[in-house]
Amino acid sequence: MTHQEVLELSQIVGEERITSDEIDLLLHSGDLAPLPESLRNIYGIKLPDTLVFPQDVEQVSAVLKFANQKDIPVTPRGAATTATGAAIPVEGGIAMDLFRLNEIVEFNPQDEYITVGAGCPWKRIIDFLENRGFQLGGYPSSAPSATVGGWFGAGASAGVGVPQYGPAGEQVISMEVVLPDGKIYNTGPRESWLFIGSEGTLGVICEVTLKIYPKPERKFFMYDFDSIDAGVKALDGLWRLKPYFLTTINSGLASMLNEVGMHMSSKPLIIVGMVGGDEESLKTRWRSVEKACMEGSFLGEKPAEEEWENRFKVGLSFKTLGPSLMALEIRIPVPELLPLLNELEDILRNERWGVETLQGDHGTVCAVIYMLADEREKVAFLNKFSYIITAARLAFKHKGFLFGVGLHNTSHMNALHGEAFHFMRLIKNKIDPREIMNPSKTVQVRMPFFMLAMSMGMMRGVPGLVLFGMELASYLPLGLLRFGLGLMGEGIK
């Protein structure tokens, strides 16, 4: 962007809502995964030219109109808690942080809905509703930071509430979205689906109206199982009972949690969950839970409730053991969890690892594979980074798919969606013909699959050499590298 363009933009949003300070740009250019500098170079990731914090939907619209006229990329950003590179402004341009749209706009307990700004962290809504006797139909377990717009942008298909109420898209009554040309568009429940999971490539979600439910009586359960087989069988029965919360922890994860002071059972699989209802229906549901978990041992309601209280923290609480952590997320049908865990035993035999599953929609689980690492040991870390490609292979093999596309998984789009991928590209071309919205993501292949597979394969085999190559590549003019990769990416498109 030129200096003049940044100036014009600052007139649109106001000087106090824009920064081009290198420090701020740097901090708003990554996401949850610590991406090695060398890999950033390979991808050709640029710093954004500027960072804006629009104050309302009108400002979002004005920024997009301006960017569209000038062909400037815009990448919407929530809390950047995704690890697929989805929120990274790869092509530079404008990083748009939706932080200021963080209000609870309307709470309507009579008609049972709530309207919230896209930048609002989920926990604020959860707390607000809990204090007033209501609950949401779904939210991510990253709720203290993850934003409304970010979760819907990422698909909102696994999390708390989802096993009971289905994918959170079904909770949407309407959305206020700004299209890439700046048009403000109010969707109904059906059209909202177009933007759910679009990872910021079709427009900016500004406000969402969601269904809410009176908070029922709750009952918590925790079981452990002598075999993974028995545990997965129980899980397969449990998700059908539509619990509000359902998660599993394998022994690898339990052992890491114990090392940081928790008191988890060391059996192969632990299941934790919660069901809600009125007194009568709760009794029936509780009996069904007991039946499904017949082969397990009941560990009590209290530890289960503690797990629930701790639900946002569990997955990260042991990170100090790394101190870095690789997290690979795949979505598979419940019965596939057994072969997946068995296969992981073999693949990750030299790693310290564990698995947590979050229940998704339609009997799927989002399996998060955690692996301890130390990013300061660059060669070993690159080696571990290459498990990204292993995760994709495992997902496909186990009849599932990747949890999110973003930047790192774009090359699998064809494999994932087949014909539908071309349909998705058609939609993208129609809505965003100038391709300003979050370019290089999701439907635009940044790095062709063979290239990704090759580099990841080499990272596994000879990470030292890859590191050397990458360091060397970083001395090449970035433009040249990007040009080369871009060409290959274009070919795939």
Add this chain to the structure above:
Amino acid sequence: MTREELIHQVYTCATCGYCRFGCVVYNETGLERHTVRGRMLLLKKVLEGELPLDDRIVDSIYMCAQCQNCTINCPTGIDFVEMSEALRDELFRQGKIPDSARMVADVLTNYGNPYAQAADEKGAWLPSKYAEPKKSPNLFFVSCTSAYPLNRVAKSILRVLEKIEYDFTVLGGEEYCCGNPLIRLGEHEKSQEMINKNTENFRKLGVKRIFTACPGCYRTLLNHYSSEFKIQHITQFLLDLVEEGKIKFKEFPKKIVYFDGCDLGRHCGVYEEPRELLKAIPKVELVEFEYNRENAPCCGGPLLGGAPDLAKKIAEKTLREAHDLGVDMMVTSCGTCFLAFMEAAKVSSIQVQIRDLPMLLPPLVEKGE
């Protein structure tokens, strides 16, 4: 915290951003550089030689109210307040502290209090009968805040103690700053001097029990002074007297919301005593903020010196919430919070009555048996 521990923390940060949730600074500016996550990423770059430790990074470390709300939500248990004390120490040694912090440190070392007031004037507000400290096992440690800008609070306490004919002493002009602000700035040598002078005075008067209305002093007296003294915050001290039957209250039919300051709350874990004290007053209706006790936001007060406009914006948010709760009055038990809210009220259109808890008491107190 050692250098190794500090580095380990930097790499332990999961970049999950949970620390943003209750951070009042971030929630005003929206900048990652004002979050713990942002600072950890910046420090990582500094450690890896990709960024110099320049003014912007130093400022980001100081642009923090040290309220510890971030630690409550952090899944990896990162305690930025502890870290930042170690960092500030290091920056102080390297002469890299920002000008605003430098000025505060200079004022503290030159005047012995953060308000640039003459040290021997510290007892000026006291009635003449307290001019000379007398021997007593009970000491009212007035604090700089209550002695200078807020002697209304100190006077209220004096009136309560006189009403119930309690035996106590005050140091007047011989009371030194507890040392807290200098410790926070990383000036440990100077703060130790103040601690030593105070301790000497306590011993000279035969003091056993010390109570103070300032949570900052309370925290310092508790953690940095000899354990030979029983240290109490004024709310704990008065609650004891209520429970012993030495204090009784008249009715006070008001709807009150209590604000938990960080020093007394998260830093010292005192949440219930102030509430119990308020509930001991007949007809008081006590309500709560959406986020209270360990989840309470910071008032913004610690930033009044370095970033006053920001501090007032932060305080105004709480004023608005209190107003929306429809209370008659918002009560805190911290002078810094009280001042921050008063400053915000001056520039805001929101009308809420604000009181430091002891200010409520003189007309309500009656001597018990």
